[in-house]
Amino acid sequence: MILDGKCPTGPLANKWDKHRQDLKLVNPANKRKYRVIVVGTGLAGASAAATLGELGYRVDAFCYQDSPRRAHSIAAQGGINAAKNYQNDGDSIFRLFFDTIKGGDFRAREANVYRLAQISNAIIDQCVAQGVPFARDYAGYLENRSFGGAQVSRTFFARGQTGQQLLLGAYQALSRQVAAGTVRIFPRTEMLDLVLVDGQAKGITVRDLVSGEIRCHAADAVILATGGYVNVFNLSTNAMGCSVTATWRAYKKGAFFANPCFTQIHPTCIPVTGDHQSKLTLMSESLRNDGRIWVPKKAGDERQPRDIPESERDYYLERKYPSFGNLAPRDIASRAAKEVCDAGFGVGPGRRGVYLDFGDAIARLGEDTIRARYGNLFDMYERITDENAYQQPMRIYPAPHYSMGGLWVDYNLQSNIEGLFVLGEANFSDHGANRLGASALMQGLADGYFIVPYTIADYLARTDPNQADTSHEAFRQSREEVTRQTEKLLAIGGSRTVGAFHRELGHIMWENVGMARSAASLKDALQAIPELREEFWQDVRIPGSGQQLNQELEKAGRVADFLEFGELLARDALHRGESCGGHFRVEHQTSDGEALRNDTDFAYVAAWQYQGEGRIPELHKETLTFENVELAVRSYK
Amino acid sequence: MDLTLHVWRQKGPEDKGYLATYKATDVSADMSFLEMLDVVNEGLIKQGIEPIAFDHDCREGICGTCSQVINGDAHGPQARTTVCQLHMRQFKDGDEIYIEPWRSRAFPIIRDLVVDRSAMDRLMQAGGYVSVSTGGVPDANAILIPKQDADTAMDAAECIGCGACVAACPNGSAMLFVAAKVGQLARLPQGRAEAAHRVCGMTEAMLKEGFGNCSNHYDCEAACPKGISVKFIAQLNREYALALPRLRKEEK
Numbered sequence: 038m039i040l041d042g043k044c045p046t047g048p049l050a051n052k053w054d055k056h057r058q059d060l061k062l063v064n065p066a067n068k069r070k071y072r073v074i075v076v077g078t079g080l081a082g083a084s085a086a087a088t089l090g091e092l093g094y095r096v097d098a099f100c101y102q103d104s105p106r107r108a109h110s111i112a113a114q115g116g117i118n119a120a121k122n123y124q125n126d127g128d129s130i131f132r133l134f135f136d137t138i139k140g141g142d143f144r145a146r147e148a149n150v151y152r153l154a155q156i157s158n159a160i161i162d163q164c165v166a167q168g169v170p171f172a173r174d175y176a177g178y179l180e181n182r183s184f185g186g187a188q189v190s191r192t193f194f195a196r197g198q199t200g201q202q203l204l205l206g207a208y209q210a211l212s213r214q215v216a217a218g219t220v221r222i223f224p225r226t227e228m229l230d231l232v233l234v235d236g237q238a239k240g241i242t243v244r245d246l247v248s249g250e251i252r253c254h255a256a257d258a259v260i261l262a263t264g265g266y267v268n269v270f271n272l273s274t275n276a277m278g279c280s281v282t283a284t285w286r287a288y289k290k291g292a293f294f295a296n297p298c299f300t301q302i303h304p305t306c307i308p309v310t311g312d313h314q315s316k317l318t319l320m321s322e323s324l325r326n327d328g329r330i331w332v333p334k335k336a337g338d339e340r341q342p343r344d345i346p347e348s349e350r351d352y353y354l355e356r357k358y359p360s361f362g363n364l365a366p367r368d369i370a371s372r373a374a375k376e377v378c379d380a381g382f383g384v385g386p387g388r389r390g391v392y393l394d395f396g397d398a399i400a401r402l403g404e405d406t407i408r409a410r411y412g413n414l415f416d417m418y419e420r421i422t423d424e425n426a427y428q429q430p431m432r433i434y435p436a437p438h439y440s441m442g443g444l445w446v447d448y449n450l451q452s453n454i455e456g457l458f459v460l461g462e463a464n465f466s467d468h469g470a471n472r473l474g475a476s477a478l479m480q481g482l483a484d485g486y487f488i489v490p491y492t493i494a495d496y497l498a499r500t501d502p503n504q505a506d507t508s509h510e511a512f513r514q515s516r517e518e519v520t521r522q523t524e525k526l527l528a529i530g531g532s533r534t535v536g537a538f539h540r541e542l543g544h545i546m547w548e549n550v551g552m553a554r555s556a557a558s559l560k561d562a563l564q565a566i567p568e569l570r571e572e573f574w575q576d577v578r579i580p581g582s583g584q585q586l587n588q589e590l591e592k593a594g595r596v597a598d599f600l601e602f603g604e605l606l607a608r609d610a611l612h613r614g615e616s617c618g619g620h621f622r623v624e625h626q627t628s629d630g631e632a633l634r635n636d637t638d639f640a641y642v643a644a645w646q647y648q649g650e651g652r653i654p655e656l657h658k659e660t661l662t663f664e665n666v667e668l669a670v671r672s673y674k
Numbered sequence: 675m676d677l678t679l680h681v682w683r684q685k686g687p688e689d690k691g692y693l694a695t696y697k698a699t700d701v702s703a704d705m706s707f708l709e710m711l712d713v714v715n716e717g718l719i720k721q722g723i724e725p726i727a728f729d730h731d732c733r734e735g736i737c738g739t740c741s742q743v744i745n746g747d748a749h750g751p752q753a754r755t756t757v758c759q760l761h762m763r764q765f766k767d768g769d770e771i772y773i774e775p776w777r778s779r780a781f782p783i784i785r786d787l788v789v790d791r792s793a794m795d796r797l798m799q800a801g802g803y804v805s806v807s808t809g810g811v812p813d814a815n816a817i818l819i820p821k822q823d824a825d826t827a828m829d830a831a832e833c834i835g836c837g838a839c840v841a842a843c844p845n846g847s848a849m850l851f852v853a854a855k856v857g858q859l860a861r862l863p864q865g866r867a868e869a870a871h872r873v874c875g876m877t878e879a880m881l882k883e884g885f886g887n888c889s890n891h892y893d894c895e896a897a898c899p900k901g902i903s904v905k906f907i908a909q910l911n912r913e914y915a916l917a918l919p920r921l922r923k924e925e926k
Binding site: 084109111159162174175178205213224247310314318319416420486588589 | 685686702704705706708709710712713716719720722723724725727729730731732733734735736737738739752754755759760761763784785788790791792794795798799800802803804805806807808809811812813814815817818819820821824825827828831832834835858859862864865
């Protein structure tokens with residue numbers, strides 16, 4: 038099937054305005070008749086739930102955390118982009134659009150990305166009005182910093198905790214709606230199935246993580262804003278509870294999964310210290326504004342970094358990409374770090390690390406300025422590594438961070454299942470094959486505050502409210518399926534822990550489907566993952582019962598889904614015979630090791646459709662057409 | 675290093691609970707405290723014992739989920755550090771470590787080290803926001819905020835809502851948590867309009883939820899992983915004192 042993204046026609050700059058005129062509205066008195074389920078309370082979910090509540094819809098919001106304020110958007114450090122051009126440095130909506138399309142290596146939809154750039158400015162206005170304390174100068178105006186993949190300063194920030202402040206803004210808007218009675222919150226509740234009635238999304242089945250109760254919730258539409266899936270690598274910068282479960286269960290109910298192989302490996306994370314490692318910690322990309330990345334010119338150099346003279350250091354990003362230097366996009370910076378470490382130039386334990394050095398910046402600006410800009414990150418680095426980054430360079434290494442792929446959605450952010458909308462990192466739509474820094478916060482809030490409130494109305498206006506309730510046969514079946522799977526997991530009584538399986542899966546994924554992928558490594562993964570899955574269902578051990586708080590059971594459900602999803606990720610990576618963005622196939626590179634894209638054969642979105650257990654999913658394609666930018670070799674040199 | 679852990683185990687809210695003793699062996703100094711517990715839990719599972727339930731998520735000190743009292747201190751011995759960011763190099767071979775849940779009447783125990791902090795969400799619902807709906811707001815630079823005010827607001831806004839202040843306070847008071855939000859929004863022009871209603875609403879909610887009052891012990895600031903200053907409690911009291919007569923006048 039050739040998929041249609043249903044992008045509006047006409048000039049790029051007018052598409053969203055024109056489309057909004059064409060969308061149907063729900064009259065204010067009728068809004069309260071509709072109930073909308075929102076799963077996930079990160080930036081996308083909380084902003085959507087709050088805004089829909091303000092408009093008068095009845096909203097049920099779900100999160101697995103104990104409070105909506107804890108969703109993992111909270112951990113975003115560096116900032117949020119907007120095309121305000123407050124710095125008068127040549128920024129514009131078109132330039133933000135162009136940078137994002139190019140940064141994504143020309144694998145995103147033009148119309149979606151342009152809309153994102155258009156909306157970016159309204160997001161900053163909204164957040165300021167909510168009381169988000171963005172950084173200001175002495176005159177009281179907003180400050181900006183630079184991020185990777187851009188030559189302008191368009192990133193707004195609140196110290197190193199921008200995600201936290203934006204999420205708290207959305208959470209506060211949500212709290213206001215809870216008080217107003219339009220939104221109900223269901224914390225410590227995990228979605229385990231999507232329920233379709235007559236082919237339309239009409240509810241979900243959840244497990245109450247405290248009581249263990251498995252129950253259904255019905256609504257007139259379902260919004261998934263459940264984040265990304267890079268915990269398939271086990272070690273990542275994601276929170277421990279982040280999983281593919283909600284989107285994967287929707288996929289198994291018929292929603293297409295698009296571009297799962299587009300995963301982002303973030304270049305600046307604290308290196309692994311041992312087998313006990315449970316997660317990896319990001320050091321914000323904003324550090325690359327002032328930090329310089331280097332390795333010794335001599336492989337295996339044992340000297341302390343400060344004892345290595347300037348002439349014996351290789352500032353490899355500045356050398357290879359002189360015009361962007363240390364602010365090269367994430368995929369390029371990560372791959373370059375891997376290359377120098379593979380060649381033996383790495384530093385620190387196991388030689389899997391490179392230096393991020395603030396020596397020059399401290400000499401130029403003083404330690405106080407650097408502390409004011411990044412103090413919390415330096416403190417965090419010291420707590421984890423016991424090293425003082427004011428005195429010696431940080432050691433960093435790439436780590437899985439973000440998923441550009443996700444459930445397929447059209448221009449309305451509606452999946453191929455009617456009534457199912459997917460927002461934020463959970464969808465595939467805006468970042469192509471690589472996301473630029475400070476763009477995830479922008480997308481999550483654009484989707485939730487300013488897009489879905491319009492587009493969901495168009496769907497609801499065409500459906501009668503309250504068509505389904507939880508006594509419907511489809512809900513009964515879903516509840517039984519979920520209960521059966523839970524009981525099956527608890528009954529295995531094997532010998533290995535869930536964590537052991539997750540570590541093994543992560544190892545397979547990182548080694549074979551990580552920063553550099555080959556047909557051979559991907560075929561190895563496609564062999565190894567089903568074997569591990571088989572073993573999991575024979576030999577995993579989950580103590581306790583399902584009628585109580587059981588964290589091992591929660592983890593087991595998520596890892597079971599990763600064990601299926603990992604295979605789809607590898608399959609998608611094998612089918613995409615080109616290198617683009619975060620997807621690097623060693624067979625497809627230029628003579629100097631850069632990604633070699635193939636626009637003739639692969640300028641499309643790959644959307645996979647579930648065909649049943651043990652069967653190969655069917656591939657559908659959405660052709661990407663570029664009318665406003667020229668498909669070019671992405672150069673940051 | 676080898677350690678002896680005394681961990682609070684409690685099956686459910688109605689269960690009596692007890693301190694169980696476990697050995698943690700071959701602990702690396704590079705492990706985080708929670709990674710040490712992960713390893714202990716894997717050992718327990720293999721022995722057929724249910725693992726210790728504890729709350730955690732981001733493991734980078736920002737989500738505010740982790741919540742343990744370690745040797746009597748909320749979030750453990752290191753200043754300005756959440757449990758998830760506490761590393762084992764803070765301990766030494768042979769140490770005995772007591773691990774307990776947050777202790778407060780307003781935070782009932784769910785299981786082991788997991789407590790119910792939904793009372794803090796309800797405090798926020800009682801006014802911890804600016805009443806602005808999506809859309810129709812002025813340009814971001816139309817509201818000028820001097821750097822000092824933005825910085826002070828940010829000092830307060832850094833609160834991660836973990837509840838350590840409540841757990842550390844002998845009165846189980848949530849005043850530092852409430853003061854942080856009141857202090858942030860009262861400092862900004864956007865939040866000023868509703869300041870009186872906010873401080874009164876949140877203060878009443880504190881009483882209703884069973885949190886105690888502040889009697890100037892300052893244990894909250896000492897336990898706060900973000901180092902939120904008690905000066906915000908002073909500001910909270912001032913805002914409250916100014917708000918009461920104003921609201922009474924409005925009522926007339």
